[in-house]
Amino acid sequence: MTKTSNEPPRLLADLRTLCLPTIAGQWRRLGEEALRQRQSHGEYLADLAALEVSHRREKRIGRLISEAHFPILKTLDGFDFRAQAAIDREQVLELCTGEFVGKAVNVVLLGGVGTGKTHLATALGVALCQRDLRVRFTTAAELTNTLVEARGESRLSRKLEQLARFDAVIIDELGYVPFDKSGADLLFNFVTKVYEKRSLIVTTNLPFSRWGEVFLDATAAAAVIDRIVHHSVILKTEGESYRLGQAKGSARKAGLRKVGKI
Ligand code: ADP
Numbered sequence: 574m575t576k577t578s579n580e581p582p583r584l585l586a587d588l589r590t591l592c593l594p595t596i597a598g599q600w601r602r603l604g605e606e607a608l609r610q611r612q613s614h615g616e617y618l619a620d621l622a623a624l625e626v627s628h629r630r631e632k633r634i635g636r637l638i639s640e641a642h643f644p645i646l647k648t649l650d651g652f653d654f655r656a657q658a659a660i661d662r663e664q665v666l667e668l669c670t671g672e673f674v675g676k677a678v679n680v681v682l683l684g685g686v687g688t689g690k691t692h693l694a695t696a697l698g699v700a701l702c703q704r705d706l707r708v709r710f711t712t713a714a715e716l717t718n719t720l721v722e723a724r725g726e727s728r729l730s731r732k733l734e735q736l737a738r739f740d741a742v743i744i745d746e747l748g749y750v751p752f753d754k755s756g757a758d759l760l761f762n763f764v765t766k767v768y769e770k771r772s773l774i775v776t777t778n779l780p781f782s783r784w785g786e787v788f789l790d791a792t793a794a795a796a797v798i799d800r801i802v803h804h805s806v807i808l809k810t811e812g813e814s815y816r817l818g819q820a821k822g823s824a825r826k827a828g829l830r831k832v833g834k835i
């Protein structure tokens with residue numbers, strides 16, 4: 574490439590009009606680099622465009638992740654599959670491609686407290702955001718409260734519509750707190766609304782046979798289970814709490830024979 578002139582007078586204004594902030598910020602630096610590397614004009618332009626595209630993608634993913642409201646950011650890299658032998662790493666990686674979302678398949682993570690359900694659900698959610706999918710993380714209690722509140726303010730259908738716009742909704746901790754009748758009805762409404770249209774990622778400590786305890790009504794529980802499980806992947810976590818295992822490990826390393834109450 575031949576030597577670049579000083580800043581063309583309209584360049585920045587035009588780049589702003591075209592919403593190309595990365596090119597506006599980087600054209601000169603990349604231009605100098607292109608001269609050093611003896612790049613062609615085409616190569617220089619391609620590099621600039623690629624930079625704009627990758628910055629835009631990063632920003633979009635950042636927006637999707639913040640819109641998802643994950644309580645803590647967890648990724649698959651931070652998940653120790655050796656500590657959770659019941660979970661098939663390949664299957665989780667396959668889910669991370671997001672293909673199941675296109676088919677409105679649900680994912681149910683079932684297992685005891687501290688066995689990594691929320692971690693996996695969050696990591697899966699983050700992976701979906703990276704695939705450009707809209708995700709919303711919520712707990713079962715928060716979701717029903719939101720729906721009860723929306724109904725009280727006569728905006729239930731708007732709220733349901735809004736939630737149904739997400740490609741996947743993570744419902745964490747189903748089973749920790751039982752619902753009252755209206756909470757159970759509203760959750761049923763929501764599950765029915767997204768059934769076969771969107772994906773739900775549900776974490777629960779309760780086997781399906783005990784969901785009646787949460788919905789206070791076996792028929793309501795059966796209806797919800799039916800819709801969630803119909804097209805679903807069920808992942809069962811096993812064993813003791815990961816933190817407890819870690820604490821025992823460190824205690825052993827420190828030469829303590831007994832782990833006290835944690
Ligand atoms: P659950 O939702 O099943 O109660 P969490 O996902 O909240 O459990 O896990 C509890 C803590 O232990 C979290 O900090 C999580 O990151 C960590 N954890 C659980 N399982 C694993 C694992 N296999 N590898 C790494 N961290 C784990």
Ligand code: MG
Pocket residue numbers: 690691692745746776
């Ligand atoms: Mg959890």
